[in-house]
Amino acid sequence: MCQKHSEISQNPSHFEGTAEEHELSKTVQANYMDYIKDMKFFDPHIHMTSRTTDDYTSLIDAGVVAIIEPAFWLGQPRTGLASFKDYFSSLVGWERFRSSQFGIKHYCTIGLNSREANNEALAEQVMEILPLFLYKEGVVGVGEIGFDDQTAAEEKYYRLQLELSKDAGLPVQVHTPHRDKKKGTELSMSIALEHGIDPSMVIIDHNNEETVESVLDQGFWAAFTIYPFTKMGNERMVELVKKYGSERIMINSAADWGISDPLAVPKTAALMKIKGISDEDIRLVTYQNAIDAFAQSGQINVADFESPLVIDQSLKFNGNTVLRGGQIPRVDKNSIFIS
């Protein structure tokens, strides 16, 4: 077992499936599209800035018609305010345009992520520019914010951003920590309540079996990230939906620059279908609940993605396009010919 894998295995939420389960997941990988024909998906947490155009093509082919891209960190710390500014601008600008070129409606949440809240000098400056972005079109929440190491600075900026969400009337997308998850989740919820925020305006993300009951009991939305090797595997997700039903539960891929799967939502829908979960429950946890939660921002109009988006390849964003001379945005990935 390599170093990396043994580290991953220590994560209490790591899923190690049986051989039988791995066999099933191979079958699903090969044929899963057969199970989800005509289904539509909404992935409320995916970092497309770190993904490729191939991913956009796979997403739309699998039925993902709309997505939310939360603001987060880059894998390394930013050194100044300008890179925050450019990043937020790209979430409401270029990335949204790029998504539209593949027929996917793109929304985002804007916030100071928990890791970089620990650089207080920079965090102060970021707080000042957040309102400039929170009121822009297509911004459906303050996020992803919350705790990472559960430091005093993280708490300070979490509280300040909860206040911003109240001012803006926006839902809050809460990142819960990998370490001491239960404690961090409880703390996130109690602070939100302390600030007088209605739990129906708060989406608690990256849940697992340890946290789900308390999140649902207190009236919050419970989001689950389906990640290979860490957090939730999708077999476990199926069991959770069997146990807790579909009310206020949503699933996402949280795909980013790390090992992750942008197709986690459609693949999990296929697995739910195979495991006998009803079409209506699948629809709620892979589409409708996320819409209901984030539409409280007033920024989501389902007519924008209910029927296929018209891809207009003649459009440009500040003079730039996703195309290189003469290309069309859609290519048939199954064709062996690359012409």
Ligand SMILES: [Zn+2]
């Ligand atoms: Zn994320």
